[in-house]
Amino acid sequence: xxxxTNSQHPAPEEWMSFLYDEETPERRAALDAHLQACPxxxxxxxxxxxxxxxxxxxTLPLPAPSKPGFPWHAMRWAAAAILLLGLGVxxxxxxxxxxxxxxxxxxxxxxxxxxxxxxxxSDLLQVLDHRQSELAQAxxxxxxxxxxxxxxxxxxxxxxxxxxxxxxxxxxxxxxxRQMDERRRSDVGSLREQIQTLALNADDGLTRAQEQLLxxxxxxxxxxx
Amino acid sequence: xxxxxxxxxxxxxSPDEKAMWQVRSADDAQAFTELVGRWHGRIHSLCTRMxxxxxxxxxxxxxxxxxxxxxxxxxxxxxxxxxxxxRIALNLCYDELRRINRRGELSLEESDQEAPxxxxxxxxxxxxxxxxxxxxxxxxxxxxxxxxxxxxxVVVVLRHYEGLKFxxxxxxxxxxxxxxxxxxxxxxxxxxxxxxxIFFDAPKAVRPDAVSxxxxxxxx
Numbered sequence: 001x002x003x004x005t006n007s008q009h010p011a012p013e014e015w016m017s018f019l020y021d022e023e024t025p026e027r028r029a030a031l032d033a034h035l036q037a038c039p040x041x042x043x044x045x046x047x048x049x050x051x052x053x054x055x056x057x058x059t060l061p062l063p064a065p066s067k068p069g070f071p072w073h074a075m076r077w078a079a080a081a082i083l084l085l086g087l088g089v090x091x092x093x094x095x096x097x098x099x100x101x102x103x104x105x106x107x108x109x110x111x112x113x114x115x116x117x118x119x120x121x122s123d124l125l126q127v128l129d130h131r132q133s134e135l136a137q138a139x140x141x142x143x144x145x146x147x148x149x150x151x152x153x154x155x156x157x158x159x160x161x162x163x164x165x166x167x168x169x170x171x172x173x174x175x176x177x178r179q180m181d182e183r184r185r186s187d188v189g190s191l192r193e194q195i196q197t198l199a200l201n202a203d204d205g206l207t208r209a210q211e212q213l214l215x216x217x218x219x220x221x222x223x224x225x
Numbered sequence: 226x227x228x229x230x231x232x233x234x235x236x237x238x239s240p241d242e243k244a245m246w247q248v249r250s251a252d253d254a255q256a257f258t259e260l261v262g263r264w265h266g267r268i269h270s271l272c273t274r275m276x277x278x279x280x281x282x283x284x285x286x287x288x289x290x291x292x293x294x295x296x297x298x299x300x301x302x303x304x305x306x307x308x309x310x311x312r313i314a315l316n317l318c319y320d321e322l323r324r325i326n327r328r329g330e331l332s333l334e335e336s337d338q339e340a341p342x343x344x345x346x347x348x349x350x351x352x353x354x355x356x357x358x359x360x361x362x363x364x365x366x367x368x369x370x371x372x373x374x375x376x377x378x379v380v381v382v383l384r385h386y387e388g389l390k391f392x393x394x395x396x397x398x399x400x401x402x403x404x405x406x407x408x409x410x411x412x413x414x415x416x417x418x419x420x421x422x423i424f425f426d427a428p429k430a431v432r433p434d435a436v437s438x439x440x441x442x443x444x445x
Contacts, residue, residue: 013406
């Protein structure tokens with residue numbers, strides 16, 4: 001059936017796959033070789049190719065291009081490849097002789113490694129405790145120094161603020177005293193003027209009273225026999 | 226439960242299957258719009274090639290998507306969406322062709338006065354003579370295809386114009402690959418007789434055993 005000699009032509013179905021590039025490369029090469037050797041099939045295939053070419057004459061307006069989607073098919077093959085690779089690696093590790101020998105060696109060294117690890121761990125814990133205590137002392141000293149320095153700075157700032165506040169208060173008090181002194185002086189001046197006016201009025205009254213007394217005395221003396 | 230798990234689209238399903246599952250399970254309008262956008266051109270092309278009329282092809286394409294939505298609950302995610310959609314479109318084409326035959330109306334006669342959707346208006350104009358030749362050749366191809374029985378025509382359309390593999394065509398039509406290739410062979414034989422005298426002056430000789438095979442009209 002699939003013989004490609006001149007005496008037996010390939011089946012028409014096979015030529016259809018050949019025309020539309022669906023044959024395997026090997027089969028395609030065999031059919032190409034048959035075409036070279038068989039004029040009858042070569043002529044027939046040429047007729048079909050011309051018919052295919054004629055079919056291309058009926059074109060339709062191209063549809064609107066669709067957005068390319070995510071290549072899920074490629075992802076499918078990639079996932080399958082990763083899965084197969086993982087399975088292969090896992091099975092290889094489990095079944096290889098080297099893996100078995102490594103397992104036996106691991107079990108033999110397990111106890112010795114555990115004891116050495118325990119000793120090393122206790123030594124490391126002691127060193128760690130010592131280092132922790134030293135570190136704590138250093139931290140405390142540093143904290144004290146830092147605290148004193150910081151307190152001094154704060155006190156200096158506080159004193160400076162107090163001094164500034166005191167100067168401001170002093171100036172305010174001086175201004176207030178000056179204002180009060182001016183007001184007092186003004187009050188004393190007006191009081192003096194009032195007293196002088198009162199004194200003048202009183203002096204006039206005394207003069208008039210003296211004159212009236214003199215007039216009254218004279219009147220009394222003339223009336224007495 | 227197991228059947229439900231198997232009916233769900235898998236992680237590795239194509240975007241079409243995922244979108245169709247959204248349409249089926251949640252009446253997702255956006256997913257349906259995406260499917261229409263991706264597939265309308267090809268379905269319109271298929272229906273136009275099968276009926277020979279671009280206007281009828283557009284009507285059938287719209288009806289295909291309407292029927293797709295109406296039958297969304299029958300979609301099985303274990304099957305390919307493209308197969309589901311091709312079958313809907315082809316069934317509509319067959320129904321339309323049967324109606325045409327019942328009315329005694331030939332599709333190619335109905336639209337014989339106009340170009341078969343082949344000459345884009347905005348194309349680079351090769352000149353009136355060349356355009357006329359191309360239009361005549363396109364019409365000749367369309368007429369030749371319409372003379373093929375539907376089972377042969379659909380194979381030519383799906384393989385040559387839509388680019389499906391013979392195996393995929395077999396899945397859509399529910400027939401073996403060998404039958405698909407056999408129909409393609411018969412179709413090419415008939416097309417050679419119809420077209421080569423027009424395109425290439427003299428008819429070419431073909432192998433006697435090839436042309437002697439009677440075409441069989443198979444129901445899908």
